[in-house]
Amino acid sequence: MASAHSSTTRECVLTSHRTDLATPPSKYLAVRGAERSVLEPGQVRVRNDFLQLTAVMADLMSENPGLPMPPYPVGAPLWGGAVGTVVESASELAVGTAVQHMKGWREESVGDASLFYPVPGDVLPGIEYFLNQGVTAHHGMADVAAVGEGDVVFVSGAAGGVGSLAGQIAKALGARIVIGSAGSAEKARYLVEDLGFDAAINYRDGRVLEQLAELAPEGINVFFDTVGGAQFEAAVQAASPKARFALCGTLAGQVDGGMGGFPRLDIMTAIVKQLNIRPFSTLHTPEQLAAWGTHYGRWLSEGKLVFPHTIIGGGLQSAPEALDALLRGEHRGNVLVRMAT
Ligand SMILES: NC(=O)c1ccc[n+]([C@@H]2O[C@H](COP(=O)([O-])OP(=O)(O)OC[C@H]3O[C@@H](n4cnc5c(N)ncnc54)[C@H](OP(=O)(O)O)[C@@H]3O)[C@@H](O)[C@H]2O)c1
Structure with missing residues (x-):
């Protein structure tokens, strides 16, 4: 089991429900320090490399967004797509494994290993290519x-x-x-x-x-x-x-x-x-995931498709403003925050 170096990490939380579309989402968000927890049996700790930002995240900040996905609770870290690397493991999932998961908006994510999906390192040009819509x-x-x-x-x-x-x-x-x-x-x-x-x-x-x-x-x-x-x-x-x-x-x-x-x-x-x-509402069924997975890598390698994306630097701290900018139309394609500062 690998050991963590410091006792704190950082996460982004919802400070209150978003009530006003005219107010940028970042006004409802705060990046704060958090104590590193000790892993329980079956859990892993993942150092996140990229966080995915999407327009619907702003909707999920309101109390009753009426969407087929859970809204963000006040005082807790937001959820969202991320890719990262297992840095500590109390499970079968080995340290060093690249994974994709939905416990984004934090520098490190901890949870049962079943919530983290290993991604092959050699299929796509970079791990960030997995964070697409x-x-x-x-x-x-x-x-x-x-x-x-x-x-x-x-x-x-x-x-x-x-x-x-x-x-x-x-x-x-x-x-x-x-x-x-x-x-x-x-x-x-x-x-x-x-x-x-x-x-x-x-x-x-x-x-x-x-x-x-x-x-x-x-x-x-x-x-x-x-x-x-x-x-x-x-x-x-x-x-x-x-x-x-x-x-x-x-x-x-x-x-x-x-x-x-x-x-x-x-x-x-x-x-x-x-x-x-x-x-339509995409439920990400196994069939839908497999259908896209089959075509994505092949179309990329055949030059039939590019992965349109914008990478935002500056780490987790830059994510709230990057979400504001996404809604203002300042970015193109899939918007990703690089977590390393
Ligand atoms: N049905 C489903 O299963 C499903 C799944 C995922 C997402 N969605 C929905 O699909 C939509 C697209 O999602 P996304 O994540 O790809 O969002 P997105 O396109 O990344 O959203 C940001 C973009 O919205 C555009 N925009 C801002 N104000 C606008 C306005 N007044 N009129 C038109 N465009 C405006 C801007 O582009 P411009 O600069 O070009 O205006 C901006 O770049 C969202 O409504 C999302 O909730 C649905």
Whole structure:
């Protein structure tokens, strides 16, 4: 059993429930020192190397977020995706094993070894590549939207963690045209030049429907939506008959309280076009995990996919502000905090 060097470590806790979308999430967070516990039989101690940040973490700070995952309790460390290395073990899991787990937002995580999943060190270019939102992106595109050869696809929120993978997955599955939307001209450039989207729209210039009509004159037949609101409404108008909509998220409402979760549905147009509108929640079933795991490494090595990500330095201390910046749209792709300072 390896021994720890000092008696304290650091963790990030929720100080009170988030009640106000206008207040950045960091105002509800504090990084504090914590005593190192002695391991119980069956437990491991993991030194975290990277922490994953996602938009939904801000929602989980409210008292009743109404999501299919547990909200953050006040006074306790947040949970979230992380990867790290076993540094002490009172279990079968050997010291030095690289692991992925959900006890993030702390420099070290302690728990039963069954909560920490060993990850192969030689399959992906780096351990941080395991912290991606590909299970959701793949499930939404492959199972819900059933994207395939010849499809014309529109992805909203396409420079975000889910969207940046969803668009690339659509291409890998044979889509003919993939159009993404994002919040700046620079992000639109990034989608086309770095991620291989066929075209991109800066939704902030307010011409989403006009641009969709220009880019897809015969209509879109798949819409992968992470934003809701006005972009959902535009997609209904731009859809071709029997288009499939995979509704993944409502960023326009989550981030600034806009109408993300409550777009108006032009019901007559939806009826006439016989739109197939399917909201979905990814449960990370073994089948969903395996389906993404099978494709991810292969598509990376074949050059069909890149892992879009932003790495934030500065250790755990920088995580709260990095979450604020994520919501302000300052990062691209999957956002990761490097824990070493
Ligand atoms: N259904 C499921 O199973 C499932 C699973 C995971 C996540 N989700 C949901 O999927 C969505 C995307 O998640 P994510 O983690 O990938 O988030 P994300 O895209 O990383 O979220 C941050 C992005 O939100 C965008 N944004 C901020 N304000 C916006 C606004 N008013 N309108 C449109 N976009 C805005 C910004 O991009 P721009 O600069 O481009 O605006 C920012 O970069 C979220 O709603 C999340 O809750 C659903």
